[in-house]
Structures are given as structure tokens and as C-alpha cells.
Amino acid sequence: MEKRDFLKSNIQTPESRRAKLDQRVRRAFWLFSGIPLILALLILVALWLKSQPILLTHPITKLLFGSAWKPQRGEFGFLPFISGTIWVTLVALVIAVPICVLTAIYLSEYASGRLQRLVKPLLDLLAAIPSVVYGVWGVLAIVPWVQNSIAPLLSQWSYIFPILTKTNPTGYSVLAGGIVLAVMVAPFIVAIAYEVLQTVPFGLRQASLALGATRWQTVKYAVLPKAATGIFASIILGCSRALGETMAVLMVVGNVPQIPRSIFDAAYPLPALIANNYGEMMSIPLYDAALMSASLILLIMVLGLNIFSMLALRHVLRERV
Amino acid sequence: MSEISPHIETQNLCAYYGSTQALEDVSIIIPRNQITMIIGPSGCGKTTLLKCLNRFIELEENARVEGKVLIDGENIYSPYVEVTEVRKKSGLLAQRPYPLPMSIFDNVAYGMRIHRLRPRHEIEQAVRHYLQVAGLWEEVKDRLHAPASQLSIGQQQRLCLARGLAVQPEIILGDEPTSALDPISARHIEKRLVELKERYTIVLVSHILRQARRLADYVIFMYMGKVIEAGIAQQVLSAPQHEKTQAYISGEF
Structure with a gap:
């Protein structure tokens, strides 16, 4: 059928053939660009269906806010894992964001063109290192460092800041996970924040400099306000990557299903839970469904963060115009 | 005619971008309280010369x-001179206006605030004053705290003028400041500049000969990075001495 159509169009005028081809290409592109969206929806639906057994037998509040994780007894509280994910991500962002934003500002506003051309590819290279390599590095370098140096140093302040209390004799902790994650998301945040800063027109900087402003005043009052929404977007992107990062984190956070109270506590983020247990212990009833709903929760967290930030950006942009 | 009193002077000024020479041995004077226009075909170094006058070339x-570039006899490239002080001495009008990402009011107040030129309670009055001088006050007085990006491009250019004047410069530099504007807005800017020459030395880059005839008191003609002819506008534009100037003015290139 399709073939005959094509043959028929061959004897038509070149103009209408061009128009037809144009139409077909447009449809093909429309289809292809729809695939990711459909895929995401399918995954969401599949996860939802697969978690039905547990969603139907356990109240949702118990699942989300229950802190007991005893699969053998049929108790599935995800709070330790959800809070583990949030803790590790927050620690990573607290470490990465200031450093990354300042790096991007330095590269874009202060560094010479030569330095920019040298450093940018190096940062991109950092993004290409496999996750498991970061994990090994975390185990060999970061975990002992946290255990031997950072924890003794910072826990002195625990009487003021309870989150610095040292409760864990090892270095496998939220902090170790956060440090490794911070290094992993840094190239993304820096690269995007840098691109955003580069889109600010050069004439705007000149306008400020021409008034006798210093470089820092120019950055602070002219460049950053213009780039703020884009930099915010780069942080959100880093955040979504951090939420989902699995391998490197599970190698260094300790994987203890508890709600962390201190950055030196071990944690058990959602991705680690899924990766560690899927395919094992499947004889326990509902375990399979529990892991599926863990995936569902993780997916919803990431999607929710992205949708929220999209709406927030739109709101800010509308006020600016 | 009164004797020319130089405000800006360049001595053997050369500028290079990498290995290409953009200015070759430029020695000119720019008279005080007059409109000096730098004219010439594109790529002749007009803008580069202008950029040398506020050290923008360093960017x-x-x-x-x-x-050397001497302003009031002081070399602005001397290591003892601070670049922010040099730039504060001259207001810049670029080819297209770039309002800062803040309100109309804050745009004008910006320079006064970063240089702490005035006590806080005087800023409001000063903003009003400079907006009036730039001929924008009547159009914006009811929306001073609206974002400056809401203004039309012609209004934005006048806002940039007000913003530049607010740091109390002695010089106004303009790099084809009307080229992105519609004819009416362009006239508006030109009118302001003619009014302002009483108090400021004005240096404009232009490739529009008619604009030079309308505005210029003093003309510098450049070609291939060199100054070919400089002098009183009427003389240069109606009776050029050099053959290249003659060719340019008769429209040959």
C-alpha cells in the first residue's frame, strides 16, 4: 500500500512531491519525539501496576511514613530509604552548589579564553568517568578520610549541631555518599551554569563596566540576575542526577535501613535498596511489589522535582518580562 | 573662531588584536565641549579608537x-591610574542599548550607588534630574519601578544616556548610538547630544555622513587604521584636503 502511494507520487509534479515528503518527514519527527514521553508514561504505568499488590494491602501513609522495614514480617516502611535519599542528595548539593556556581562564574567571567578552553574539556571528562569508578574511589579514599579525619574533627561541634554527632565507627556514611555524589554532579552543574552565563550578552557587561563598575559588581548586579533562572535550572538538573545515582552511592553509604540523624550515620537510599535486592529474596511475599513501589516513589520524586522547578522557573520568568 | 582647547589627546597610539594592527600611530586631539565625530569606512578602526578612550580595548x-591617551593631560594607560576611575569619566552609548536587569529607577541610580556619589536621600532627586536631561522623564515618571526591559528600544537608549550621565562624567562616548533606532528615536538622541555639548565633550563614531554634517563640530576621518584627516567639521566635510577624504565624502567607498 505504502509502496503504491510512493509510485503514484512519482508521476505527480515535483512540487506536490516535495510537499508530501515534507509532510511525511514532519510526521516521522513527531512520532520520534513522542517516543520518550510515551516510554516514561509506560514505565510509570508498569511500575504502578506491579506495585498494586502492596498498594492494595498496605495503607499508603504506612508505606511512605512507616519506619519499620521488616519484609519477613510483612512490614514495609519506606521512610528510611526516602530520608536516606534526601539526606545524601542534600549533603551532595550543599557541598557541590557553592563550589560549582563559583567555578562557573570564574570560568565565564574572569578566566582568559585560553584557560576556558583548557578547563572545559577536563570538566566534561569528569562527567564521563563511570559511576563504579567513583564508587571504588569513594571506598578507597573518601570513606577512610571521613572515618579518620573529618568525623573526629567535626564531631567536636556536635553539642551545637546535633547533625555532626558521630555514632558510626566506620566511614560508610551519608557524608561519604554526599562527597562522592558532589564530585559526580559537579561537571553537570558547572557545564550548564557556564553555558547559561555565556548566553548573557557581552554588551550587558560592557554597559556596567562602562559606568566604572568593577568586575565583581558587574557580575553581581548585571550578569547573575540575568542568569539566575538558568543557574537554578542547572542545580535542579544536578539534583535529579544525585537522586537517581545508584552504584557509587551504594558502595559508600553503608546501606543500613535507618532514618539518619547525623551526617556520619549510615543510610540506605532508594536506588541502593532496589539495586541491592532486586532478584534476590524474591521468595518473601510482596517483596517484589515493595521494590517496584520503591522505584515508583523514586521516579515520582525525580519527576516531581523537575515539574516543580519547571513551574517555578516559568513563574519567575513571567514576573521578569 | 575660538582656539581649540583639547580635552582628550592621543599620542602615537597603536592598537593590535593578536598580530593584526588595528590602529597605526594615531595622534589626535579632541576638543572640549564640542561634538567630535570619527568617520570612515567599516573596518577602519573607528570603534577601536573609541574603545581606547575608556580602556574598553582591554576587554x-x-x-x-x-x-598614550591623555585625558586632561593625564595618561589613562599609566599603571597608577585605576581603570574604574577612567571609565567613570566617560559615559558610553553603545550601538544598541543594554538596560541592566533592574528597574528604570535602579538603572539610573546604579552608577551613583556603586560609586557612592550621593547620600541616599538625594538619589531620588538625582534620578529624576538625569531622566529629564535625557528627555525620558515625562514618559516614565509613572512607572519608575517597572523593569527597564519594558521600554521601547529608543527609550532604552535614552535610559542608557541618563544612566551614563548619572556618574557625572565629563565625556560622552557614542559608538553609532543611533544605528539600531528608528528615525524618530534617532533624532531624539541627536537632539539631546547637541544640548549636552555645552557641558560635556562628546565623541561619536558614525558611518553616516549626513549625521556628521548635522552634528559634528570636529571631524576625524580614518582609513585602514590611520587618521587621514582631522579638523573643523565644516572644513573637512566641504573642502577636504586629502584625496582619500575627498573620495569618501563624495561617496566612492
């Missing part, structure tokens, strides 16, 4: 300057 990668 270009690989740019290098030799020679």
Missing part, C-alpha cells in the same frame, strides 16, 4: 595598546 582577548 578584548589578545588586544594590546601602545602609546
